[in-house]
Amino acid sequence: MSKPLIGRAVRRLRGERGLTQQALAIRLGISASYLNLIEHDQRAVTAAVLIKLTSVLGVDVAALSGQSERALEQGLREVFTDPSLGAEAIPDAEMQALAGSAPNAARAILSLYRAWRVAREDSAGLALPSGRRMMLPVEEARDFFHDRANHFPAIETLCEALGRELAAGPAEINHAIAERLRTRHGVRVATGPLEGALRRYDPAGRTLALSETLSRESRGFHMAFQLLLLEARDMVEAELGTPSTPEAAALMRLGVLNYAAAALLMPYAPFLAAARALRHDVDALAARFGTRFEQAAQRLSTLQREGARGVPFFFLRVDPAGNVDKRFSAAGFPFARFGGSCPKWLPHQAFTTPETLRVQHAELTDGGRFLCFARALRGRAARWGEPPPIHVVAMGCDAAHAPELLYADGLDMAHPPVGIGLSCRLCDRLDCRSRAFPPLEHRLKLDPNEDAASPWRFEKG
Secondary structure: OOOHHHHHHHHHHHHHHOHHHHHHHHHHOOOHHHHHHHHHHOOOOOOOHHHHHHHHHHHOOHOOOOOOHHHHHHHHHHOOOOOOOOOOOOOOOHHHHHHHHHHHHHHHHHHHHHHHHHEEEEEOOOEEOOOOOOOOOOOHHHHHHHHHOOOOOOHHHHHHHHHHHHHOOOOHHHHHHHHHHHHOOOEEEOOOOOOOOEEEEOOOOOEEEEEEEOHHHHHHHHHHHHHHHHHHHHHHHHOOOOOOOOOHHHHHHHHHHHHHHHHOOOOHHHHHHHHHHHOHHHHHHHHHHOOOOHHHHHHHHHHHEEEEEEOEEEEEOOOOOOEEEHHHHEOOOOOOOOOOOOOOOOOHHHHHHHOOOOOEEEEEEOOOOOEEEEEEEEOOOEEEEHHOOOOEEEEEEEEEHHOHHHHHHOOOOOOOEOOOOHHHHHOOOEEEEEEEOOOOEEOOOOOOOOOOOOOOOOOOO
């Protein structure tokens, strides 16, 4: 299990609400010295105090898990171990203190680091043939969804109201959406050959063209996307805030519209109830709500409503080259922002068995344990002779939730898990035979008289 960091979360939440230790202690009915020990993770929190904390701070138990602080720590560790910065090694205790006591400063450091990375790559010659420099807004969009735990309450409420107006179950929802497009917006839906696109909307002709290659499930999703684009544009724009570039804004806008389409097709309360009843069987959920495996899996990662939370999952989509184009985490899994991830981690192994769901009990170097599951999905080739697109959809949650998942059945959770790292340069496992690079925090130990099983040996400490 991940090491709890409740104290740091309490300290951050107290600061955000402008409360002194003495003021919060009085409201909790405990001494200020006891609260000080809790905030420094030197005293366990009793159930009674935990309940009072959620009430006084106005949060639920999940908000006290320390996931935000843990993610900040991992981000800082990645920054401060980058050799190109030429910085001295910074102790973990200092990074933990910065993430816990000054989270805004920590986030500013991460933002500066990302901007520096982009600037360095841009100056190094990432340019289009036209000469235009290529600025990549993907990280900004990823942070946008991560900071919101991939959950948008206002969008959920709007889609629930729209769903009640449509009054259609999964079997009739596609027809109901098409009818609303026609009667409310004068939009005709047509399916047929569509060169170079899957969906194309003609505002002048009020026609939504869908490719004949799309499955029924995908057609429903595209129609829902178009309906929300017409009816929820103002609310979507309000969610975006002030992105730094038009490209980042466009990515965020598309992401929120995709989120809204999923919320319409898989309404929050019914989907959460089904997920619990089916023990998070993604195939069964997809069949029940008439969606694809990937759509149902991604919807599972959004169930973070206050007072009605689902299992906190992370979600990842990766291609055979290791490129991650989707990444969300409500589970506290600390993704590496730059460079490759661990080759022993399940998503990279799933490519060897397409369409077969694989399960892994994994442990990170900080002791955090996760139940992961992944499937390689093969798409349709654009034409004869081209390889079909393939990518892996991976999910996972803290191992504490394993009994709630069908995929844990038959696994011996008491058996030692597979040891993984975030990336080779951030992992200090001594005996890893899959290591591609040595860790940056340790000196290499090279001996011409010995050839070890691991390709890299190093001095720890």
